[in-house]
Each structure stands twice: as C-alpha cells, then as structure tokens.
Amino acid sequence: MKLAVDAVVFGYGPSPKVSVLLVKRKYDPFKNHWAIPGGFVEEEEGLEEAVYRELEEETGIKLNYLEQLYSFGNPKRDPRERIVSIAYFGLVRPDAYNVVAATDAKEAEWHSIDHLPELAFDHDTILETAIRRLRSKITYEPIGFELLDETFPFSDLENLYTSLLGREIDRRNFRKKILSLGMLDELEIKVKKGAGRPANLFQFNKERYFQLKNDGFVFEL
Amino acid sequence: MKLAVDAVVFGYGPSPKVSVLLVKRKYDPFKNHWAIPGGFVEEEEGLEEAVYRELEEETGIKLNYLEQLYSFGNPKRDPRERIVSIAYFGLVRPDAYNVVAATDAKEAEWHSIDHLPELAFDHDTILETAIRRLRSKITYEPIGFELLDETFPFSDLENLYTSLLGREIDRRNFRKKILSLGMLDELEIKVKKGAGRPANLFQFNKERYFQLKNDGFVFEL
DNA sequence: GCAAAAGTGTTACAATTACACCCATGT
DNA sequence: ACATGGGTGTAATTGTAACACTTTTGC
Numbered sequence: 001m002k003l004a005v006d007a008v009v010f011g012y013g014p015s016p017k018v019s020v021l022l023v024k025r026k027y028d029p030f031k032n033h034w035a036i037p038g039g040f041v042e043e044e045e046g047l048e049e050a051v052y053r054e055l056e057e058e059t060g061i062k063l064n065y066l067e068q069l070y071s072f073g074n075p076k077r078d079p080r081e082r083i084v085s086i087a088y089f090g091l092v093r094p095d096a097y098n099v100v101a102a103t104d105a106k107e108a109e110w111h112s113i114d115h116l117p118e119l120a121f122d123h124d125t126i127l128e129t130a131i132r133r134l135r136s137k138i139t140y141e142p143i144g145f146e147l148l149d150e151t152f153p154f155s156d157l158e159n160l161y162t163s164l165l166g167r168e169i170d171r172r173n174f175r176k177k178i179l180s181l182g183m184l185d186e187l188e189i190k191v192k193k194g195a196g197r198p199a200n201l202f203q204f205n206k207e208r209y210f211q212l213k214n215d216g217f218v219f220e221l
Numbered sequence: 222m223k224l225a226v227d228a229v230v231f232g233y234g235p236s237p238k239v240s241v242l243l244v245k246r247k248y249d250p251f252k253n254h255w256a257i258p259g260g261f262v263e264e265e266e267g268l269e270e271a272v273y274r275e276l277e278e279e280t281g282i283k284l285n286y287l288e289q290l291y292s293f294g295n296p297k298r299d300p301r302e303r304i305v306s307i308a309y310f311g312l313v314r315p316d317a318y319n320v321v322a323a324t325d326a327k328e329a330e331w332h333s334i335d336h337l338p339e340l341a342f343d344h345d346t347i348l349e350t351a352i353r354r355l356r357s358k359i360t361y362e363p364i365g366f367e368l369l370d371e372t373f374p375f376s377d378l379e380n381l382y383t384s385l386l387g388r389e390i391d392r393r394n395f396r397k398k399i400l401s402l403g404m405l406d407e408l409e410i411k412v413k414k415g416a417g418r419p420a421n422l423f424q425f426n427k428e429r430y431f432q433l434k435n436d437g438f439v440f441e442l
Numbered sequence: 443g444c445a446a447a448a449g450t451g452t453t454a455c456a457a458t459t460a461c462a463c464c465c466a467t468g469t
Numbered sequence: 470a471c472a473t474g475g476g477t478g479t480a481a482t483t484g485t486a487a488c489a490c491t492t493t494t495g496c
Contacts (some may be wrong), residue, residue, distance in 0.1 A: 001224055001264060003305055043222060043303060047294035071292045071307045073268035082264060084224055084307075086292045155475075172477070173459070196474030197466040376447075393450070394486065417447030418493035 001082045005050045006038030006123070008069065008130035009061065009090040011097045011110060012147040012160055018134075019110040020127065022117070023058050026106060029079055030120030036127065037108070038085065051088045059108040060101030065091040065146040070129055077122045087126045089133060091146040135164055139221045142183060145204035153191055153199035161221075181219065183209045222303045226271045227259030227344070229290065229351035230282065230311040232318045232331060233368040233381055239355075240331040241348065243338070244279050247327060250300055251341035257348065258329070259306065272309045280329040281322030286312040286367040291350055298343045308347045310354060312367040356385055360442045363404065366425035374412055374420035382442075402440065404430045 009021040022034040039054040041047060048066060055061050069089040075082055100108045111117065113131055118124075138144045138161065148156050154175060162169050178184065185205050190198040209219075230242040243255040260275040262268060269287060276282055290310040296303055321329045332338065334352055339345075359365045359382065369377050375396060383390050399405065406426050411419040430440075 001262070003222055003224060041222070041294070041305075044296050046296060047292070047305070068291060070289060071268070073262070073307065075265050075267060084262075084268070086294070086305075086307075153475085170460075171475090172461085175476085176478095177458090192467070193474075195468045195472065197476075199475060374448085391486070391488085392448090393488085396449085397451095398485090413494070414447075416445065416495045418449075420448060 001084065003041045004038055004083055004085040005041055005047055005054065005088060006036045006085050006126060007051050007055055007066075007088045007090050008036055008127055009055065009059075009063065009092060010113075010130075010134060010147065011092050011094070013094045013097060017112050017114070018147075018160075018163060019112050020116075020130075021059060021061065021100065021108060022111050022119075023106040023108045025120055033120040034109075034111070034117045035120040036087075036123045037106075038087075041086075047086055048088070051090075055090075058106050061092060061096055061108075063090040064093050064096070065143060069126070069133060072122060072126060074122065085126075087130070089130050091143060093146065094149055138164055140219060142204065142209060142219050151187060151189070151201040151203045153193070154202055155199060157202075177221065181212075181217075183212065183219075222305065224262045225259055225304055225306040226262055226268055226275065226309060227257045227306050227347060228272045228276055228287075228309045228311050229257055229348055230276070230280075230284065230313060231334075231351075231355060231368065232313050232315070234315045234318060238333050238335070239368075239381075239384060240333050241337075241351075242280060242282065242321065242329060243332050243340075244327040244329045246341055254341040255330075255332070255338045256341040257308075257344045258327075259308075262307075268307055269309070272311075276311075279327050282313060282317055282329075284311040285314050285317070286364060290347070290354060293343060293347060295343065306347075308351070310351050312364060314367065315370055359385055361440060363425065363430060363440050372408060372410070372422040372424045374414070375423055376420060378423075398442065402433075402438075404433065404440075 011019050011021065021037065023037045025031055025033050025035050037055055037058045039050070039057070041050040045053070047068075051066065052063070055063065067089050069087040071084065071086045073084040077083065077085070097110070100110065116124075116127070119127065134143075144157065144160055144164075147160060157178070158169065158171060158174055161174070183205055184202045187201040187203060189201045191201055192198045213219075232240050232242065234240075242258065244258045246252055246254050246256050258276055258279045260271070260278070262271040266274070268289075272287065273284070276284065288310050290308040292305065292307045294305040298304065298306070318331070321331065337345075337348070340348065355364075365378065365381055365385075368381060378399070379390065379392060379395060382395070404426055406424045408422040408424060410422045412422055413419045434440075
C-alpha cells in the first residue's frame with residue numbers, strides 16, 4: 001500500500017473564467033492523459049510539505065492558499081497497486097498564473113473548468129469534489145480573494161462570483177453586502193480598463209477579517 | 222509507512238448530553254490511555270469498510286451515519302513509526318448506545334464530550350476536529366436525527382440542539398422553523414415522560430428531505 | 443392544587459430582493 | 470456623440486427575533 005497526495009489548483013483569469021492546473025502523463029498507465037499533479041509522500045515528510053514539493057517539481061507553481069480536500073481510497077482506483085491519495089485544494093493569484101513550468105517528465109497547463117479533458121485514474125471524481133468545495137466555500141469563507149490580485153477593482157470580485165456561482169448577481173446588492181462586512185479597504189487609486197469609467201481599487205484586509213471573526217462575526221453570502 | 226482509520230463515534234443521551242465512544246488501550250504506547258477506536262487498513266479493503274470492521278471488532282457497535290472527517294499525517298504523530306490516519310465521524314441512535322461490547326483487547330465506554338480524559342497520540346486533535354464538525358454540520362444538514370430514535374418527541378430534538386450549540390434556543394421559533402421545512406411527519410402517538418403533558422411523536426422523513434433537496438431546497442438553521 | 447413539560451401567535455425589527463439611471467473615460 | 474464599464478438609493482417583501490400564557494398530565 002502506498003500513500004500519495006494530489007493537488008487540485010485553481011486559478012482565475014484571464015477574463016471571467018476559472019481554471020485548474022493539470023499535467024500530462026508521459027508514461028503508462030494513462031499515458032498522454034491529463035491528471036491532477038501529485039505524487040508519493042516521502043517517509044519523513046508532512047502531507048502539506050509533500051504537496052508543495054510535488055507542485056514545485058511538476059509545475060513550478062507557488063500557492064496562495066492550501067487546504068485538505070478529501071482522501072480517496074478505493075482499492076481499485078489505481079490499476080497497478082493499492083494507492084490511497086489524500087487530495088488537496090489550492091488557489092493561486094493571477095501573478096502565478098503564467099509561471100507554469102513544464103519539467104522533463106510532465107507538461108503542465110491550465111484548463112478551464114468548463115471544458116475539461118478526460119482525466120487519468122479517478123481524477124475526475126477528485127476534481128468534481130474540489131469544484132463543489134470551491135463553489136460552496138466562497139459563500140462562507142473569504143477565500144475568493146486568494147484568486148485575485150492583492151488589489152483589484154470591484155468588478156473582478158463580482159465576475160469571479162458570477163462565474164463560480166454560475167448565475168447573475170445584482171451588482172448593487174452584492175457591493176453593498178460585501179462592503180458592509182467591513183473587510184475591504186478602498187484605495188485611493190484608480191485603474192482604467194480600455195473604455196469605461198476608471199475603477200477604484202480594493203484590498204482584502206486579512207487582519208481586520210480575523211479580528212471580526214474572533215468577535216463572532218461570520219462571513220456569509 | 223502505514224495507513225490507519227480512526228472513527229469518532231457520537232451518541233446522544235441519556236438526558237441532554239452528547240457522548241463519544243472511546244476504547245482503553247491495553248498495550249504500549251499509551252497503555253491505559255483512552256483512544257478513539259481504529260486500526261490499520263487491510264490491503265484489499267475500502268476505507269469505510271475498514272472503519273466498520275474496526276468498530277465491530279473493538280466495540281461491537283453499528284453506525285447510523287458515517288462520513289469522512291479529515292486525514293492526519295504529521296510524521297511524528299505516532300512515536301513508533303510513520304502512521305497516517307484517515308479519521309471518520311459516525312453517529313448512532315440511542316438503541317445502539319448501550320450495546321458497547323468490550324473485547325479481550327479493549328474496554329469500550331461512552332464519555333461525555335464535556336468531560337474528556339487525556340487521549341493517546343493526537344486523538345485530542347482528532348476529537349476536537351470532529352466536535353467542531355458535528356456542531357457546525359447540524360446547522361446545515363439534517364444529521365441530528367441520526368442521533369435520535371426513529372420517532373421522538375420534539376423536545377428531544379430541541380435538547381439535542383441546545384446542548385450541541387451550547388446556547389438557549391427559543392422553543393417557539395425553533396419549532397416553527399423546523400416544522401416549516403416540511404421534513405417531519407407528526408405521528409398520532411403520544412408519549413409520557415414522568416410528569417408533564419404527554420408529547421406527540423415526530424419522525425424524520427428522509428425521502429421527503431431528498432426530494433426537497435433535489436428541488437433546490439437547503440436545510441439551514 | 444401544584445409542579446412539570448408541551449403546545450401555541452403576534453408584533454417589532456433586520457435582512458434581502460427588485461429595480462434604473464447618471465458618471466467618467468476611450469474612440 | 471456614442472459605446473463601455475463604474476457607481477449609486479429606495480421601497481416592497483421576507484425572514485428572524487423577542488416575548489407569555491394555556492393545556493395536559495403525575496403526584
């Protein structure tokens with residue numbers, strides 16, 4: 001029996017779309033299929049440590065956020081031998097989005113979660129679980145900010161939520177709600193995006209959020 | 222590296238208290254300490270299967286509900302060697318509450334979650350995680366019913382929630398809210414509890430719940 | 443008849459929803 | 470001047486929270 005970790009890494013952009021980082025397998029089984037990056041846990045290594053190491057080796061990416069997702073242990077999930085995989089769930093900022101390095105063994109690429117290729121092993125199940133988790137978690141924890149730049153125009157947040165929740169959101173109500181939570185700092189900087197009125201930049205204030213959370217406040221949309 | 226499963230099993234009662242099932246270790250390390258029941262996963266066995274088997278072997282108990290909790294993989298969590306444990310979270314009805322069978326190797330007992338003994342390994346962390354999960358999960362999924370008898374007076378439900386949430390609940394509002402969800406069948410049977418007016422019995426209608434859920438309804442308190 | 447638990451409605455307040463026009467910029 | 474995206478307020482509705490007395494039984 002072997003123990004592996006796999007990481008479903010989400011990125012946002014460019015434009016309103018959420019993507020996941022996949023690697024192309026160069027060897028059998030499932031040669032040339034896309035798969036979630038991951039690998040075996042070393043004997044003396046922590047689980048998260050293993051995730052960071054494997055991601056570094058296979059894709060060169062650095063995460064902004066990581067949490068454990070679920071463990072998959074069906075005895076037949078790998079055709080060769082029994083492998084139990086502890087799956088993780090990570091988020092990256094747009095800066096990291098482009099620095100996906102292919103190594104000699106794998107080719108790494110972003111794939112929109114709306115058009116996914118066939119995946120190796122039970123990775124479709126894992127990815128599905130991760131997408132469900134992301135979709136629901138953004139409504140009760142402020143993790144969406146980990147997918148945006150440090151400072152962002154409000155419309156980015158709005159677009160992220162509409163594309164993840166898959167439905168229209170009333171712009172006025174959404175802005176009112178988010179701003180009323182008091183976790184965003186409004187900067188005195190404006191940014192222009194082609195045509196249209198320049199937008200103010202906002203920044204998520206993590207300290208303030210933890211402070212509010214300690215006082216019994218709960219983030220909820 | 223070895224893989225284990227551990228199961229935090231909650232029971233309710235008698236009277237307003239939530240308990241967890243622990244086993245007393247007969248051998249070192251942590252000889253005579255209380256621990257969460259569990260054991261190694263066999264080569265060809267599914268994870269949940271392993272949980273059911275271990276619980277049967279160590280405590281003789283049958284579960285009403287089981288879900289995966291979290292995986293614990295700190296390299297030093299077991300002083301002997303590297304053991305990664307996938308923790309589960311189970312609920313039993315009061316009927317099962319008393320049939321806790323001790324085997325030759327272990328002594329099994331219910332412990333109120335308000336007065337816990339010192340636990341072996343990192344089992345205090347696991348148990349804490351499980352309690353947090355139980356507390357929050359009863360507010361967004363109807364799992365509380367798995368801790369009550371099939372039919373129960375409304376006050377049982379009320380007491381379960383007050384003791385789990387650790388705060389008073391307005392009886393009238395709570396009843397209104399729960400009944401308005403339309404998941405409970407009211408039976409034409411009354412039950413007497415010492416002094417006081419006899420109470421009507423209720424029953425959770427699982428089919429109805431899944432039907433509502435499919436129609437986009439979300440349980441939420 | 444008194445203690446103990448079950449049952450029941452109304453009103454004030456807070457939160458959510460629905461909805462449409464003006465503003466600042468680029469072309 | 471027109472197209473593009475940014476920014477803003479109010480009213481109706483809905484949901485939540487607060488609150489106290491009557492009923493049925495055992496003793």
